[in-house]
Amino acid sequence: MPLLEIKDLHAKVGDREILTGINLAVNPGEVHAIMGPNGSGKSTLAQVLAGRELYVVTAGEVLYDGKDLLGMPPEDRAREGIFLAFQYPVEIPGVSNMYFLKAALNTIRKHQNLEEYDAMDFLNLVREKMKLMEMEQALLNRPVNTGFSGGEKKRNEIFQMAVLEPRLAILDETDSGLDIDALRTVAGGVNALRNPNRSMIVVTHYQRLLNYIVPDFVHVLSQGKIVKSGGKELALELEESGYAGLGIEDEEEAVAKV
Amino acid sequence: MTAVSQQTGAWLSQITEQPAAEPWLQQLRETAFQRFAELGFPTTHDEEWRFTNVAPIARASFHVAAAKQLLRIPNGVRELSLADAKPHLAQHAAFHRNAFVALNTAFLNQIAVLQIPRGAVIEEPIEITCEASEQPGRVAVHPRTLILVGADAHCTIVETYKGQGAYFTNAVTEIVAGDASVVDHYKVQLEGREAFHVATMQATLGRSANFSSHSISLGGALVRNDANATLSEGTEATLNGLYLVNGTQHVDNHTVIDHAKPHGTSHEVYKGILDGHAVAVFNGRIIVRKDAQKTDSKQTNKNLVLSDDAVINTKPELQILADDVRCTHGATIGQLDDEAMFYLQSRGIGKHDARSLLTYAFAQDIIDRIKVPSLKESLERILFEKFHEHAQ
Numbered sequence: 224m225p226l227l228e229i230k231d232l233h234a235k236v237g238d239r240e241i242l243t244g245i246n247l248a249v250n251p252g253e254v255h256a257i258m259g260p261n262g263s264g265k266s267t268l269a270q271v272l273a274g275r276e277l278y279v280v281t282a283g284e285v286l287y288d289g290k291d292l293l294g295m296p297p298e299d300r301a302r303e304g305i306f307l308a309f310q311y312p313v314e315i316p317g318v319s320n321m322y323f324l325k326a327a328l329n330t331i332r333k334h335q336n337l338e339e340y341d342a343m344d345f346l347n348l349v350r351e352k353m354k355l356m357e358m359e360q361a362l363l364n365r366p367v368n369t370g371f372s373g374g375e376k377k378r379n380e381i382f383q384m385a386v387l388e389p390r391l392a393i394l395d396e397t398d399s400g401l402d403i404d405a406l407r408t409v410a411g412g413v414n415a416l417r418n419p420n421r422s423m424i425v426v427t428h429y430q431r432l433l434n435y436i437v438p439d440f441v442h443v444l445s446q447g448k449i450v451k452s453g454g455k456e457l458a459l460e461l462e463e464s465g466y467a468g469l470g471i472e473d474e475e476e477a478v479a480k481v
Numbered sequence: 482m483t484a485v486s487q488q489t490g491a492w493l494s495q496i497t498e499q500p501a502a503e504p505w506l507q508q509l510r511e512t513a514f515q516r517f518a519e520l521g522f523p524t525t526h527d528e529e530w531r532f533t534n535v536a537p538i539a540r541a542s543f544h545v546a547a548a549k550q551l552l553r554i555p556n557g558v559r560e561l562s563l564a565d566a567k568p569h570l571a572q573h574a575a576f577h578r579n580a581f582v583a584l585n586t587a588f589l590n591q592i593a594v595l596q597i598p599r600g601a602v603i604e605e606p607i608e609i610t611c612e613a614s615e616q617p618g619r620v621a622v623h624p625r626t627l628i629l630v631g632a633d634a635h636c637t638i639v640e641t642y643k644g645q646g647a648y649f650t651n652a653v654t655e656i657v658a659g660d661a662s663v664v665d666h667y668k669v670q671l672e673g674r675e676a677f678h679v680a681t682m683q684a685t686l687g688r689s690a691n692f693s694s695h696s697i698s699l700g701g702a703l704v705r706n707d708a709n710a711t712l713s714e715g716t717e718a719t720l721n722g723l724y725l726v727n728g729t730q731h732v733d734n735h736t737v738i739d740h741a742k743p744h745g746t747s748h749e750v751y752k753g754i755l756d757g758h759a760v761a762v763f764n765g766r767i768i769v770r771k772d773a774q775k776t777d778s779k780q781t782n783k784n785l786v787l788s789d790d791a792v793i794n795t796k797p798e799l800q801i802l803a804d805d806v807r808c809t810h811g812a813t814i815g816q817l818d819d820e821a822m823f824y825l826q827s828r829g830i831g832k833h834d835a836r837s838l839l840t841y842a843f844a845q846d847i848i849d850r851i852k853v854p855s856l857k858e859s860l861e862r863i864l865f866e867k868f869h870e871h872a873q
Contacts, residue, residue, distance in 0.1 A: 273827050277819075301829035313824040317842025326838070327828035334829070366842075367824075383828065 232283035243447035259444030273307035302334035306389035308380040315367040374405035398432035410435030430462040513586035543621035555605035574683040592625040599631030613644030632659035660687035672700035693719035714742035722751040726759035733762035740773040755791035766798040780810040837868035
């Protein structure tokens with residue numbers, strides 16, 4: 224049984240329809256890359272899966288582990304093992320990274336009938352994961368993402384993922400704004416988390432990230448639909464001939480023409 | 482009878498029942514009462530009271546009771562007699578313009594007069610707790626505090642107001658900070674939910690003194706806080722505040738920072754969290770006198786409004802008479818950030834917890850600046866409980 228099954232998903236924001244019929248099945252352990260030009264709906268798909276209320280689902284269904292995902296509030300999705308690494312991680316002044324992450328982890332563990340971590344166990348866990356992400360421990364005591372550099376924010380996302388150990392991780396343009404060293408570290412962190420029970424959806428605009436996180440499948444999104452699917456070689460094809468080679472333009476331009 | 486004399490009449494009979502004091506004090510009381518009778522309680526036609534209607538106080542009749550002030554005085558702090566206080570008492574908190582200060586002065590009776598000798602460094606906080614005990618009928622208390630801090634002395638003052646039932650606290654605190662002294666003042670207002678609380682804190686600050694005042698206003702039905710500081714040359718003053726209101730609470734914070742001399746620095750951050758049908762007022766006046774060149778002043782008022790029915794009135798009031806100064810001010814009114822809510826929820830944190838966490842975070846920087854660990858801890862606990870209440 225697939226871990227995630229998206230059937231004919233339509234979603235809009237305001238009056239604008241962004242997803243126009245997505246079909247996708249993700250099995251346990253698989254890594255799926257979603258590529259596409261700006262405005263094709265990649266980030267919308269990621270946010271809809273995580274439960275952002277800004278987007279209204281107008282048709283279709285999503286089954287997660289056989290359950291109706293769209294009926295769940297975002298926090299329940301997280302507790303059931305879905306994790307979204309944000310394209311733009313949110314700064315939350317006044318809430319320490321440490322407090323936030325411990326609250327998140329224990330809420331999820333409680334939901335899954337696992338014992339909650341005490342301060343000591345949590346610190347040990349966090350230290351181990353920070354090493355993986357080559358993060359400085361000082362970041363833990365700072366407010367969530369506040370004053371972090373772009374690279375630190377992205378690292379912090381993957382660090383959170385490492386601590387929360389989701390079953391389905393959705394990475395939304397985790398590569399954007401990263402220099403090559405930061406990209407390697409982030410990708411290294413992601414790869415270390417790959418396992419046969421954990422699925423990933425990697426949303427990216429560029430093929431570059433997929434040199435480091437090698438996907439099992441690549442899907443190309445255009446105008447809110449998957450227009451082409453293939454293996455990892457599809458990403459390389461795109462790298463050579465661009466989206467234009469598939470007859471796809473940036474949607475913003477397409478919109479401008481209307 | 483006019484409305485004013487109706488209002489003052491009930492107070493007058495209680496004034497005359499007061500046991501006579503030494504002539505100078507008796508004289509002060511009488512002058513103050515006369516001024517109160519002339520002013521009457523303010524109305525919303527007074528610019529200073531435009532958004533705060535004190536009619537519920539003016540119309541009610543109260544029985545004046547002795548203000549019970551519990552003092553915790555660390556070693557090195559002297560408690561002075563009323564006679565010793567004479568040169569300073571009522572010299573800082575002026576009663577000619579403020580009817581409530583006049584009323585407090587008219588009922589001057591037991592007062593806390595504390596002196597920190599020149600050069601003394603007092604590490605333990607001076608704690609002054611005013612608790613209105615539950616009594617039959619409506620009680621009015623007029624607590625009065627005078628703190629004289631010598632030159633180069635360091636001290637911390639924590640004033641707490643609390644009580645139960647429907648009563649009226651009308652407090653006045655005068656602080657005189659000597660040259661180069663360092664004074665950290667906290668006022669924690671935890672009055673009962675039916676109480677009226679009106680208080681003036683007036684600080685007169687010496688040359689190069691460093692003064693900070695933190696006003697935390699959580700309780701009361703109708704609350705007015707006046708926090709005023711007059712700076713001297715090179716003085717650094719901080720006025721911070723946090724007000725948290727819900728239900729039908731009304732809290733009004735008026736501040737005046739008076740830069741009387743050159744090279745003064747002032748920082749002011751007031752933050753408010755409003756829920757339910759609550760109303761809050763912030764009015765921050767900054768005066769830079771003609772001589773006060775090189776003044777550096779910054780004022781910020783931020784409000785987090787959690788319900789559609791809460792109302793905030795915020796107004797900066799800058800009176801700048803010098804020409805070589807830097808004064809900035811800003812006010813914001815906002816709701817909880819949707820993106821931050823979603824971010825927390827996407828990590829498994831429930832909606833209610835996310836709301837209370839973000840609300841708490843909004844207040845955090847004011848709490849972080851509290852340097853008395855026990856006070857900080859107890860406020861963190863109180864706020865945490867309150868935010869859970871708010872989030873429900």
